[in-house]
Amino acid sequence: MRFFNLLIVGLVGSLLLWGTMDFPRWADPNAPASRHVSPYYLEHAIDDMEVPNVVSAILADYRGYDTMYETVVIFCAGISILLLLRVGETAYMKKRSLKIRLVRRNPILIIACRILFPAIVLFALYVIAHGHHSPGGGFQGGVILGAGFILIALAYNMHIAIVIFYPRLHRFIAALGVTIYSLVGLICLLLGGNFLDYSALSKILPVSPAEARSLGILAVEIGVGFTVMAIMFSIYADLSTRGRLRRGL
Amino acid sequence: MLETFTARYYYLLVIFLMMLGLWGMISKRNLMKKLIAMTIFQSAIIFFYIASGVKRGAAIPIIEHDHTKINPDLYHNPLPHVLMLTAIVVGVATLGVALALLERIYDRCGSIEEDEIIRKLEE
Numbered sequence: 001m002r003f004f005n006l007l008i009v010g011l012v013g014s015l016l017l018w019g020t021m022d023f024p025r026w027a028d029p030n031a032p033a034s035r036h037v038s039p040y041y042l043e044h045a046i047d048d049m050e051v052p053n054v055v056s057a058i059l060a061d062y063r064g065y066d067t068m069y070e071t072v073v074i075f076c077a078g079i080s081i082l083l084l085l086r087v088g089e090t091a092y093m094k095k096r097s098l099k100i101r102l103v104r105r106n107p108i109l110i111i112a113c114r115i116l117f118p119a120i121v122l123f124a125l126y127v128i129a130h131g132h133h134s135p136g137g138g139f140q141g142g143v144i145l146g147a148g149f150i151l152i153a154l155a156y157n158m159h160i161a162i163v164i165f166y167p168r169l170h171r172f173i174a175a176l177g178v179t180i181y182s183l184v185g186l187i188c189l190l191l192g193g194n195f196l197d198y199s200a201l202s203k204i205l206p207v208s209p210a211e212a213r214s215l216g217i218l219a220v221e222i223g224v225g226f227t228v229m230a231i232m233f234s235i236y237a238d239l240s241t242r243g244r245l246r247r248g249l
Numbered sequence: 250m251l252e253t254f255t256a257r258y259y260y261l262l263v264i265f266l267m268m269l270g271l272w273g274m275i276s277k278r279n280l281m282k283k284l285i286a287m288t289i290f291q292s293a294i295i296f297f298y299i300a301s302g303v304k305r306g307a308a309i310p311i312i313e314h315d316h317t318k319i320n321p322d323l324y325h326n327p328l329p330h331v332l333m334l335t336a337i338v339v340g341v342a343t344l345g346v347a348l349a350l351l352e353r354i355y356d357r358c359g360s361i362e363e364d365e366i367i368r369k370l371e372e
Contacts, residue, residue, distance in 0.1 A: 005276040013268040017261065025256035027305040029322045034304060038328045039321035046312050046319070054310040054327040055334070063331060070335040077342035081349040134311065139338045228338060235345035242352055 049198075049213035051132045059137060060217040060224075064196035067220070068181050071227050075178050078231035082171075085243030113155035120148040128225045132214060138221035142228025149233045158237065162245050170230040177227030184219045196220075259300050267293035280354065280361040284347055291340050295333050302326035 024031035045057040059067050128141030153161035185196040193200025198216025199209035207215065237245060254261075270293060273286025302325050310327035312319060355361055358369040 002276060005272060008275065009268050009272045012271065013264055016264045016267070020257055020260040020264070021253070023257065023260060026259045026300065027303045029304040029307070031301065031304075033301045033329070034321075034326040038302075038326045041327060042310065042312070042321040042324050043319050046316070052312040052314065054312065054324070055330045058327055058331045059334065067335060070339055073339050074342045077339075077346050081345050084346075084349040084353055135309070137334075139334055143338070143341075231342065235342070239345065239348050239352070242356075 048210060049217065050210045051214050051217060053132055053134065053136075055135075056131050056137050056217060056221070060220045061196075061198065061213055064185070064220065067224065068185070068196070071178055071181055071224050074231050075174055075227055078174055078234050081235055081238050085238045086167075086245070087243045109155045113151055117148055117151060120144060120151065124148065124225075124229075128221055129218070131221050132217065138224025139228055141221075142225040143232055145225065145229040146232030146236075149229075150236045153233075153236065153240070158241055158246055161233075162237065165233060167234075167245070170234050173226050174230035174234070177223040177225070177230070180223030180226065181220050184216060184223070188216070260297075263293050263297045263300065266296065269293075278363045280351055280363065280366075284344070284351065287347075288340075288344060291336075295336060295340075298329040298333050298336075302329035 024033075041058055041062060042054055045051055045054045049057055049061055051057040051061075124141045124144035126141075127136035127144060128138055131137035131141070149161060149165050152164065184198070188197050188200040189195050191200040191203050196216075198213040200212075201216055202209045202212035205212055205215065267290055270286045270288075270290025273289065274283050277283050277286060304322060304325055307323055307325050310324045310330065312324070351361060354366065358366045360366060360369070
């Protein structure tokens with residue numbers, strides 16, 4: 001059986017290797033993948049929307065639909081984990097009090113967490129807000145924000161993290177992110193443009209169409225950041241406590 | 250022969266990683282190990298796409314502020330970056346769903362070994 005598996009893997013691998021014989025050389029500027037749409041994006045991103053980071057420009061504007069549904073996929077994944085695992089919420093959250101039980105933990109860990117958490121949040125907001133001009137954007141910033149809350153859950157305990165970022169709040173924020181994204185698209189539609197065509201926003205904002213597209217990208221990235229942050233924390237909370245939302249790691 | 254190899258050795262590495270994942274997925278009996286193998290498989294695909302966007306002598310796809318005429322050959326292809334950016338985050342979310350399913354399976358059957366789950370289900 002083991003030999004048979006190795007045979008299949010070897011066969012598939014050699015077929016794929018044979019297939020790469022026709023592939024372009026690595027790092028070839030004339031490779032077909034780099035010849036068709038991407039030069040258009042690179043040449044027109046600045047003129048179209050004044051966003052130097054072409055990755056953000058494609059992510060939120062040229063391929064806005066794609067990213068919108070990616071956000072919906074993440075939202076759905078978070079909701080399905082919630083449905084699969086979460087059991088202890090109602091009984092536990094009713095007696096949610098602000099009397100935080102401080103379990104005796106390592107003080108070095110607690111102090112390091114206190115110093116690091118504001119820095120992590122600040123950096124995450126920078127990554128989201130500056131995603132037009134430097135590497136970054138909603139997905140990355142959202143994950144960093146979520147990591148900040150996970151750090152609290154790890155350094156203190158799950159109870160404190162849940163009191164700060166309680167289940168109703170993180171569900172609301174996850175839904176809010178998707179709503180922001182689709183509302184921006186809908187507003188563009190109502191103003192006479194296409195769905196997610198942010199240049200229509202220049203009719204209600206005192207900016208040129210190109211700058212309106214840049215602002216639209218920012219709004220959409222904030223929505224993505226919200227959803228990703230809430231879902232990352234919710235996944236961690238559910239998986240590490242098997243849905244009971246207490247004790248944890 | 251050597252020339253073809255040096256121009257394409259990157260594909261060799263990616264396919265090696267991919268086959269490692271495939272082998273793990275089909276021959277390991279533990280569902281957790283299968284999941285790890287699936288993640289390795291996924292990383293191989295992400296590496297492959299990112300590699301297809303590389304251009305020799307180019308910079309990251311962020312246009313400089315004092316540019317004059319934009320030459321696309323001086324910036325990496327941004328399209329694979331965008332596609333893989335979303336693929337990574339969605340990959341994490343789906344991995345979470347898989348882990349949640351695994352915990353449910355463990356609750357129900359008391360094991361994540363394939364043959365023990367089958368024995369439990371047949372009872």
